[in-house]
Amino acid sequence: MKKQFSSLVAGLSCTLVMMMATPVMGQRFSEEMINQGRYLATASDCIACHTSDKRKPMAGGHAIDSPVGRIVATNITPSRTFGIGNYTEQQFADAVRLGVRADGARLYPAMPYTAFSYITDEDIHALYAYFMEGVKPVDEPTEPTELPFPMNIRASMIGWNFLFANTRPFEPDAAESELWNRGRYLSVGPGHCATCHTPRGFTMQEKTGKALQGAHVGAWFAPDITSSSVNGIGSWSVEELMTYLATGRLEGKAQAAGPMAEAVTHSFSRLREDDLRAISTYILSVPPSDPIPSVTENRFDHGGPGDLLVDFRGTSYEDGMRLPGLGRGAQIYSANCASCHGYEGQGTRDAYYPSLFGKSITGGTSTANLIAVILNGVERETPQGGHVFMPPFGDQDNAMVPLDNDEIAALSNYIFTFYGNPGLSVTPAEVQVIRDGGPKSDIVLIARIGLAAGVLVVLGLGVWLFRRRRANWG
Ligand code: HEC
Ligand code: HEC
Ligand code: HEC
Structure with missing residues (x-):
């Protein structure tokens, strides 16, 4: 009897374990995998850009003010007509990590694929599981993105990617701790801190060598968060940075508004404590920015009470x-x-x-x-x-x-x-x-002039060749 009972228990728990590990009927992915993907989607804040109506998460429609115009984030629910329901895992991986859409068209870097290139295969698999089976399909189109010429030519991104997209996979640094490596993975990859905090050059690329030294994001300014104790947040402790990321405020120093408030609301405040510790440990190890002669006092030390x-x-x-x-x-x-x-x-x-x-x-x-x-x-x-x-x-x-x-x-x-x-x-x-949404870039004008110059050069070359051939014939 006792033996029968224990084998029953063993049998039951075995089924239970199997039930947990294998997908429910009709599902391709296990709950565990979907949940891992959900956590990663939270850490990556996919929802901040891909949602305009709270009742329809991931259905897109939210426009991102970029210096070259408004770029609309698309519907990434598993809708087969308007979303990514027909994406294979490989196509999904290429969209997220390389900025290539299923139809081969290039995405604009308003989708932070340059950061997401860091996401590991395992995490991409989990994200795919979540987007296919953890998100509700919404069969609604989004407004198209209409950028001014020549930015509307998506193929121009091939050149941009070639020059600037340092799409590289994450490689752990053996000389550093596991906590630091986890922090680097989450900050550089999913958390994409650099997308907002790293200054961009005049073709919108992140400036290498200036990581996290402060940048404009639309109407807002994401400050220097390097370990410089004058320009950055070098005076903060790991615990203080954790508090800021978890609640959006650090008493006596800073509060998060605008895009940072959104990132805190949807993403950072929902991460596990060990992951916040990892991010904070890594961020506070980022090399300090160079001194700026006009900045001698830390921004947390200015001013005092008073009135007129x-x-x-x-x-x-x-x-x-x-x-x-x-x-x-x-x-x-x-x-x-x-x-x-x-x-x-x-x-x-x-x-x-x-x-x-x-x-x-x-x-x-x-x-x-x-x-x-x-x-x-x-x-x-x-x-x-x-x-x-x-x-x-x-x-x-x-x-x-x-x-x-x-x-x-x-x-x-x-x-x-x-x-x-x-x-x-x-x-x-x-x-x-x-x-009006922040400073606009001259890049459209420059690209137009550049294009005009390019056309002139080609024309000039054509005329020259034509004449030479005529000369040769004659
Ligand atoms: C900072 C904003 C932002 C974040 C964060 C973001 N995206 Fe995007 N994403 C965009 C924009 C904008 C587009 C459309 C770009 C375009 O039209 O070139 C896009 C496009 C896409 C596409 C292409 C869909 C299609 O067929 O048009 C996929 C897939 C995608 N995102 C997945 C994700 C996933 C998964 C995450 C989270 C891991 C994520 N995105 C996070 C802004 C964002
Ligand atoms: C979507 C853009 C965006 C992303 C992504 C983002 N930030 Fe921010 N961050 C901002 C903006 C804008 C501010 C300024 C907010 C304010 O002062 O109200 C800010 C402020 C901060 C501050 C406070 C600095 C100060 O002096 O007030 C810290 C610390 C910070 N971010 C850390 C991070 C870390 C770490 C990450 C990645 C894990 C990150 N941020 C990702 C836009 C962003
Ligand atoms: C009804 C109360 C209320 C009024 C009125 C109000 N504020 Fe605020 N203010 C707040 C709250 C709440 C916060 C957010 C605190 C936090 O982020 O934790 C805030 C935050 C701020 C911040 C810090 C934001 C950041 O990102 O660091 C500034 C600056 C500010 N307010 C300026 C003003 C100015 C200027 C006015 C008048 C035009 C004003 N406030 C009127 C309640 C108010």
Whole structure:
């Protein structure tokens, strides 16, 4: 009896193990494989770009503002008509790692395949399993990407890839620890930190030798996160960086808004603690950027509490708006910001409403993020940090108190002078650039001129050849 029972248990657990390891009827992949793929998709933040409607994850439609125009991320659900349902694993691997679509067309590097080239075969297999069987198919098309000529010629990416895409597989460095290697894999590959944080050259390639030294991402600026203690985050500990990645804030130093808030919300805050430790260990080992003569103070050390408001007690708002210099900014600040961030920019004691001094956003070298935060507000949601929200002030139709370019410039100048890097200043025209999605590149113009020059050279060559042949004949 006892023996029968134990063999029954053994039999049952054997079936159970088999059930876990083998796919459910009609499925090609095991739950375990699909879950591994889901975790990797989270670490790679596929959802941030490939989702525009929260109810339809991965169905695409979200447009990425690139310096050459808007590039629409496609539907990557397993829909056979509008998604990637017909992709084989090899085609999927080539799209993700090499930027080649199933029909052979080249993808624009707005899809970070240059980073994803690092993803191992095993992880590609898991990702494929997840996209084929863990994502719900959505049978809807996305808007086409329409870039200006000549960027609309996808084949031009073949040349670009040849010159710049350092698509290389991940190779562990035997001299480093397992934790560091895992961190490098996740940061360089799936986490694609460099896509946003590494400056790009004039043909949009990531500058080699300048890894993570700070770059514009649309309207935003992703700061230097090298180990330099003046320009970068060399003053942060591994635990501090882990806290920032998990919650999107590090009290007294920085908060994540814009694209970083999205990455924290969908990706980094959902990673296992050991993986966050690995990423942080690796990032803090990245070589420091070269000193910049104009930057002598760390961006987390600028500014202090203070205000100009005492000077204007009793001045009406309308009169205040006519004040010269910083007075106008002070009035705008007290009317719109002080209720949450404090009359002296000190924030609240629990730091839910952060102080504005000693912060990366006001003490850095770029004015973009302060303008972008005023225009767009802040929104972030993490398991540990809850829902964080600051209202936008830029939307002229929907903001409770819309501020125009002039007002935002005056307000920013007040904030930089009192709470941040007093060397920074903002003009209304610069606010408009951020409203429009950030600085545009001259690359389209250059490519057009380049193309025209190319055509002229070919024509000239043709004429010359023609004449020579005529000369020879004659
Ligand atoms: C930073 C934004 C971004 C991220 C992150 C991203 N993608 Fe993309 N992806 C794009 C864009 C944009 C396109 C369309 C590019 C084009 O049209 O040239 C694209 C295209 C694709 C395509 C080609 C589909 C087709 O047939 O048009 C596949 C497959 C794909 N992505 C898979 C993924 C997977 C899997 C992940 C996560 C591992 C991912 N992407 C993460 C932006 C992104
Ligand atoms: C989609 C673009 C994007 C990606 C991907 C991204 N970042 Fe960021 N990151 C930003 C932006 C933009 C900011 C500035 C946010 C702000 O100040 O509100 C930022 C800020 C930060 C900061 C704070 C620096 C400071 O001084 O405030 C750290 C640290 C950071 N990122 C680390 C990382 C790491 C590590 C990765 C990869 C694992 C990563 N980021 C991936 C865009 C990105
Ligand atoms: C209703 C309350 C509220 C008001 C009003 C408000 N803020 Fe905020 N602000 C917040 C919250 C909440 C955050 C996000 C804190 C976090 O990220 O953890 C924030 C964050 C910020 C940040 C830091 C963002 C970053 O990426 O580091 C700046 C700068 C800022 N606010 C400036 C302003 C200015 C300027 C105004 C006035 C135009 C203003 N805020 C009005 C609540 C408010």
